[in-house]
Amino acid sequence: MELEINVVDAFTDVVFKGNSAAVIITKDWLSDEHMQSIAIENNLSETAYVKKIDIHNYEIRWFSPITEIDFCGHATLAASFVIFAKNDDVKNINFYAEAVGNLSVTKMDSGYIQMDFPSRPPETIKDIPAALLNGLSIAPKEVLLNNQAYFVVYENEVDVTSVVPNNELLKQLAPYDVVVTAKSNNYDFVSRYFWPANGGDEDPVTGSIHTGLAPYWAGKLNKSRLIAYQASKRGGNIICKVADDRVLLLGKAVQYLKGTIQV
Known part of the structure; x- marks a missing residue:
C-alpha cells in the first residue's frame, strides 16, 4: 500500500522550528498496529491520521512513537495546514476525535490557523x-x-x-x-x-x-x-x-516534506 505523507512544522513560520508532525490522510483507518508502527518509524512527536468524510469534515487520531494520544494540538494544526493547502477555497473545517469531540478550525486571512478547542483548566x-x-x-x-x-x-x-x-x-x-x-x-x-x-x-x-x-x-x-x-x-x-468553556489557539505552520510511504 502506498500512502502520501506530509511533514509539517507547526507553531512556526520557518522550517526547523516549532514542532514537527506527520500527516496521513486516508479513506479508511489503517489498523491500530499499522498506525503505531508508522508513528514509530516516523519518530516525530506525533503522526496524525485523518479520515476524510467530506471536504469540510474529518475524523482525526494521533499517535506518538509510544502510544495513541487522546488529544494533540500541533498535529491538528499540521493536518489543517495540509487540508487547506489541498483545498484553497476552503476556509473552515471540522475534526472529530473520540476523546475531545468536535474541533473546528478556520484559515485566517492573516496566515494564522485558528483552532477551537475545549477549555481544560487545571x-x-x-x-x-x-x-x-x-x-x-x-x-x-x-x-x-x-x-x-x-x-x-x-x-x-x-x-x-x-x-x-x-x-x-x-x-x-x-x-x-x-x-x-x-x-x-x-x-x-x-x-x-x-x-x-x-x-x-x-x-x-x-x-x-x-x-x-x-x-x-x-x-x-x-x-x-x-x-x-x-x-x-x-x-x-x-x-x-x-x-467561556473554549480556548482558541492560533498558530502558523510550514511544509517540510511531502512524499510517499510503502506499508
Whole structure:
C-alpha cells in the first residue's frame, strides 16, 4: 500500500522550528498496529491520521512513537495546514476525535490557523507526588492538575528554561505528563513540556496543554488574549484566546516534506 505523507512544522513560520508532525490522510483507518508502527518509524512527536468524510469534515487520531494520544494540538494544526493547502477555497473545517469531540478550525486571512478547542483548566492539588518533586531540579511554587498533566508553576521564566527533569522519575507519573510554566517578560507566559510516559523526553511545542495553560494564566493576568512561548530547543509561538468553556489557539505552520510511504 502506498500512502502520501506530509511533514509539517507547526507553531512556526520557518522550517526547523516549532514542532514537527506527520500527516496521513486516508479513506479508511489503517489498523491500530499499522498506525503505531508508522508513528514509530516516523519518530516525530506525533503522526496524525485523518479520515476524510467530506471536504469540510474529518475524523482525526494521533499517535506518538509510544502510544495513541487522546488529544494533540500541533498535529491538528499540521493536518489543517495540509487540508487547506489541498483545498484553497476552503476556509473552515471540522475534526472529530473520540476523546475531545468536535474541533473546528478556520484559515485566517492573516496566515494564522485558528483552532477551537475545549477549555481544560487545571485545579490545585494538595498531595504532590514524590516522583514529581524529586523529578525536577527546581521546587515548584504551585502544582495543579488537569486530565492531561501536572502543572508546575515557577516564580520566573529563568526557572522554566533552566529546570532539569529526571525523566525516569517523571515517567512514574503516568498517565500524566508534566508542564512547567511561569509569567514572562517578553510574552504573557512561557512553558516547557515533559512527557516520558507517553511520547518522549521533551515535546517541542504542545498545543493541547495550552487549553489548560491559557485559562490558568487568563485568570492570573486578568486578560483573555495571551501570547505564549514554549521554550524548548526548537521553540514555538501560540496565540491564545479564552472564551467561556473554549480556548482558541492560533498558530502558523510550514511544509517540510511531502512524499510517499510503502506499508
